[in-house]
Amino acid sequence: MAAAPPTVVPAPHPLREGIRMQRTAPPCAMVIFGASGDLTHRKLMPALYALTRMQRLPPTFQVIGVADSPWSSEDFRQEMRKALEQFTGAVDDALWESFAARTQFLPGTFDNPELFQKLAAMLRALPQTGGNVLFYLATPPSLIAPLADQLARAGLNQFSPQGWTRIIVEKPFGRDLATARALNQQLHKVFQEAQIFRIDHYLGKETVRNIIVFRFANGIFEPIWNRRYIDHVQITVAESIGIERRGRYYEEAGALRDMVQNHLMQVLSIVGMEAPVRFEAEAVRDEKIKVIRSIRPLLPPGAGDYSSVAVRGQYGAGFVNGEAAAGYREEANVAPQSNRETFVALKLQIENWRWAGVPFYLRSGKRLPKRVSEVAIQFKSPPFLMFQDGYPQSIEPNVLVIRIQPDEGIALRFEAKVPGTDMRLRPVKMDFQYGTSFGEPQPEAYETLLLDAMLGDGMLFARYDMVESAWALTTPLLESWETEAAKDFPNYAAGSWGPEAAEEFLRRDGREWRRP
Amino acid sequence: MAKTLTAEATALDLCWNDGHMAALEAQWRALRETGEEAPAHALALNLICRVADAADAERMAQHLWKLGRRHPARVFLVYSGAEGEADRVRLAACADGSEMVELQLDPRRAASVVMPNLAGDLPVVLLWRGSDPGGDPEFPIWSALANRVLVDAQRLRLTAAQVATLAHELPVGATLGELTWTRLTPWRLLLCQGLEGELAVPEGIREVTITAGGLGAGGSLAATLFTGWLAEKLGWEAMVVSTEGLLCRRPAGEPVRIRFEPANHHECLLRRVVVRGATTAVTIEHHGAYVSMTVTHDGATVGQWIGSSPGEAVLRSDSDTLSEELSIGGGDDLFRRVLDRGLELMAQWEAPAA
Numbered sequence: 054m055a056a057a058p059p060t061v062v063p064a065p066h067p068l069r070e071g072i073r074m075q076r077t078a079p080p081c082a083m084v085i086f087g088a089s090g091d092l093t094h095r096k097l098m099p100a101l102y103a104l105t106r107m108q109r110l111p112p113t114f115q116v117i118g119v120a121d122s123p124w125s126s127e128d129f130r131q132e133m134r135k136a137l138e139q140f141t142g143a144v145d146d147a148l149w150e151s152f153a154a155r156t157q158f159l160p161g162t163f164d165n166p167e168l169f170q171k172l173a174a175m176l177r178a179l180p181q182t183g184g185n186v187l188f189y190l191a192t193p194p195s196l197i198a199p200l201a202d203q204l205a206r207a208g209l210n211q212f213s214p215q216g217w218t219r220i221i222v223e224k225p226f227g228r229d230l231a232t233a234r235a236l237n238q239q240l241h242k243v244f245q246e247a248q249i250f251r252i253d254h255y256l257g258k259e260t261v262r263n264i265i266v267f268r269f270a271n272g273i274f275e276p277i278w279n280r281r282y283i284d285h286v287q288i289t290v291a292e293s294i295g296i297e298r299r300g301r302y303y304e305e306a307g308a309l310r311d312m313v314q315n316h317l318m319q320v321l322s323i324v325g326m327e328a329p330v331r332f333e334a335e336a337v338r339d340e341k342i343k344v345i346r347s348i349r350p351l352l353p354p355g356a357g358d359y360s361s362v363a364v365r366g367q368y369g370a371g372f373v374n375g376e377a378a379a380g381y382r383e384e385a386n387v388a389p390q391s392n393r394e395t396f397v398a399l400k401l402q403i404e405n406w407r408w409a410g411v412p413f414y415l416r417s418g419k420r421l422p423k424r425v426s427e428v429a430i431q432f433k434s435p436p437f438l439m440f441q442d443g444y445p446q447s448i449e450p451n452v453l454v455i456r457i458q459p460d461e462g463i464a465l466r467f468e469a470k471v472p473g474t475d476m477r478l479r480p481v482k483m484d485f486q487y488g489t490s491f492g493e494p495q496p497e498a499y500e501t502l503l504l505d506a507m508l509g510d511g512m513l514f515a516r517y518d519m520v521e522s523a524w525a526l527t528t529p530l531l532e533s534w535e536t537e538a539a540k541d542f543p544n545y546a547a548g549s550w551g552p553e554a555a556e557e558f559l560r561r562d563g564r565e566w567r568r569p
Numbered sequence: 570m571a572k573t574l575t576a577e578a579t580a581l582d583l584c585w586n587d588g589h590m591a592a593l594e595a596q597w598r599a600l601r602e603t604g605e606e607a608p609a610h611a612l613a614l615n616l617i618c619r620v621a622d623a624a625d626a627e628r629m630a631q632h633l634w635k636l637g638r639r640h641p642a643r644v645f646l647v648y649s650g651a652e653g654e655a656d657r658v659r660l661a662a663c664a665d666g667s668e669m670v671e672l673q674l675d676p677r678r679a680a681s682v683v684m685p686n687l688a689g690d691l692p693v694v695l696l697w698r699g700s701d702p703g704g705d706p707e708f709p710i711w712s713a714l715a716n717r718v719l720v721d722a723q724r725l726r727l728t729a730a731q732v733a734t735l736a737h738e739l740p741v742g743a744t745l746g747e748l749t750w751t752r753l754t755p756w757r758l759l760l761c762q763g764l765e766g767e768l769a770v771p772e773g774i775r776e777v778t779i780t781a782g783g784l785g786a787g788g789s790l791a792a793t794l795f796t797g798w799l800a801e802k803l804g805w806e807a808m809v810v811s812t813e814g815l816l817c818r819r820p821a822g823e824p825v826r827i828r829f830e831p832a833n834h835h836e837c838l839l840r841r842v843v844v845r846g847a848t849t850a851v852t853i854e855h856h857g858a859y860v861s862m863t864v865t866h867d868g869a870t871v872g873q874w875i876g877s878s879p880g881e882a883v884l885r886s887d888s889d890t891l892s893e894e895l896s897i898g899g900g901d902d903l904f905r906r907v908l909d910r911g912l913e914l915m916a917q918w919e920a921p922a923a
Contacts, residue, residue, distance in 0.1 A: 066761060066764055066769060066770070066771065067771060067802045067803060068757065068760065068761050068764065068771075068798075068799070068802050068803070069761045070802065071802070071903045072754060072757050072758055072761065073754055073893060073896070073897075077758060077761070077762055080765050080872075108755070108758070108759075111762040111763070111765075111872070112762065112763065112862050112863075112864060112872040112873060113765060113864060113871060113872035147859075151873070154873075180766075180866075180871070181765060181766075181864065181866070181871040181872050183765060183766070183769070
């Protein structure tokens with residue numbers, strides 16, 4: 054099997070140029086492997102339906118669901134209609150009929166070569182798609198490489214020389230550096246890198262994308278976005294929920310794999326990158342990877358104690374939002390003496406001219422007091438506090454907070470004079486909220502990402518080198534934690550902001566975690 | 570739903586000196602900042618909407634509240650009261666969108682209220698819904714304040730030539746937007762989505778049939794703009810003009826035909842567009858409440874889209890159409906080029922049709 058030849062992308066039709074609503078997909082077929090699964094029901098079909106409703110998909114767009122379920126195409130349509138009603142609410146009958154007429158199902162097991170021959174025949178019978186095919190592997194990670202192999206054996210890694218063939222791969226992408234590298238190598242045997250779209254739904258969120266706009270479409274922030282003015286950066290992704298019936302998965306994954314290696318690293322790279330030369334996929338991804346490569350290894354080779362740069366935690370029983378919450382070890386499919394971390398805090402140092410000496414503190418955990426994701430840029434205090442002499446008072450440093458979810462927006466904390474004859478200061482917050490400034494609902498991440506993949510725009514997808522670099526950074530820590538049991542687990546109560554060690558972790562640096 | 574706060578500025582006698590202006594501003598600020606009901610929010614633009622009368626103001630207020638979610642604006646709804654009616658100023662703020670000032674005033678006095686109250690450093694858009702701006706002495710007063718002027722030629726019964734004149738005569742620094750052109754955006758988009766197979770390359774297009782209301786009777790602006798768009802983007806030049814349409818020459822020299830068919834409809838809107846190649850055709854058709862698109866190959870249907878939602882997308886509401894124009898920061902150069910090109914081609918066609 055040879056890797057697919059590079060796809061020749063035709064020049065855009067001149068009539069398309071200058072149309073304001075131009076982000077619409079070209080004719081194509083989308084083949085979903087794992088079409089009977091939860092992701093297809095909850096995310097993929099609602100996203101495709103929403104794109105159809107918003108007129109982002111062409112009239113010749115086709116969906117082929119593939120799964121090991123004894124369904125007919127009609128069964129599949131009925132199942133998807135039910136899913137839409139459950140997860141998106143009202144379904145427009147006329148629109149659904151139009152969409153459903155272009156939806157088919159192919160039953161079969163993924164290890165059967167005949168399935169892929171049948172699929173090829175189905176695709177050949179759809180000339181209106183222009184030979185363009187998007188494969189979505191909504192399957193367990195263990196099936197990614199075998200599926201890619203089967204596609205190639207059936208000649209589906211480059212279905213048509215006239216069209217493009219792309220493949221979307223769900224996370225987790227590997228479970229450490231070695232497995233991620235092996236998976237990349239297996240995929241690269243049959244697909245060009247430009248054909249592979251590694252999805253991280255976090256990057257499809259509107260606010261994450263807005264960080265790029267905020268930084269590079271405004272002239273006032275970039276000059277102070279560096280070590281001269283910034284004291285440190287905190288990136289928090291907190292969840293109030295526990296592991297929710299995913300005990301088996303979480304026992305294998307843990308917070309470091311599940312959140313830090315992918316979501317937090319992606320956010321960090323966007324916050325820390327240099328200005329790309331162009332707003333296009335490779336230029337942006339080139340800058341992001343430079344940031345990740347600039348991160349100093351957590352410890353020098355051979356050093357074993359990660360406590361100065363990392364803290365792990367596991368929740369015990371407690372209360373979240375007034376409700377009693379069981380401890381992690383009491384959850385279903387979790388070992389009673391589990392060593393798996395549900396909380397991680399890291400201190401990273403980016404070694405380049407912009408960020409040298411500015412620590413990036415990352416934290417993520419489950420069963421924290423609330424669901425919040427944010428980036429907080431804490432600026433340095435003024436060099437001289439002239440207000441201290443006559444009116445002793447504390448002055449809070451300026452903080453710029455980019456809220457990713459919920460209440461998406463941007464806030465700046467600064468000092469203001471309290472009205473009155475005395476010179477009293479107090480911190481105030483200037484707040485920009487998407488919800489009140491732009492009251493329109495934001496698109497779901499999957500809508501954005503599916504459309505991007507159909508358009509061949511990989512900006513919001515992880516490139517192989519990004520995935521490997523993030524694993525290279527985190528794998529030594531993972532291995533250390535997996536070989537050395539945490540003696541103090543569980544070490545934080547559900548509903549708290551994590552273990553005391555995490556607080557101490559910042560106090561040692563003379564700083565403290567923000568309370569989001 | 571966001572709560573709207575309103576207040577009658579009855580305490581103001583409308584003598585616009587500094588003191589009274591401060592009172593107006595204070596009242597406005599109070600509306601905007603009244604606790605949780607109207608939290609501070611970001612504004613994106615100023616929108617001066619010169620409406621026809623109080624009823625039109627009411628109608629536009631509904632549209633603009635809705636638009637505030639996407640285009641948070643300081644809105645001035647301006648109109649002259651009927652003979653003998655008292656001057657009036659009403660203020661309103663919406664918790665998740667725009668601020669609105671309704672001014673029933675003599676236009677010169679109204680402009681002197683609007684000017685100092687424009688939100689600083691934000692663009693000013695004038696939406697003109699009065700009479701023909703070409704002959705209205707009030708139009709220059711308002712257009713002088715604006716960076717961008719929006720008109721709806723269909724509503725104002727303006728011909729393509731009048732729109733072109735208006736575009737050329739705006740004050741320096743102001744650009745024109747026209748809502749008939751905006752209404753064509755989804756038609757253009759649908760057409761692009763249907764351009765498959767041989768039609769995916771410009772050389773594959775052999776014939777275009779445009780069916781529109783108002784053809785031949787003062788000219789359909791929609792047909793003029795659509796024709797201008799095709800010619801501008803594809804480099805077509807008219808060779809032969811007949812009552813049926815235009816025989817054009819492509820850049821490489823081959824002919825391509827544009828046919829015009831009048832629709833039985835009084836409005837100058839598109840009803841159907843058919844683009845044909847040797848074997849493939851795409852038809853976009855507006856019928857009743859729906860718009861359908863059909864792609865055929867050798868006479869067989871290979872793609873079809875019928876549904877209320879595409880219909881909604883094409884037959885967009887006034888709010889949606891206006892929303893698209895408010896998204897544009899600067900001028901729309903393509904519109905200007907398309908208008909000039911369309912006028913040049915259609916002027917040739919209209920003469921024999923008449």
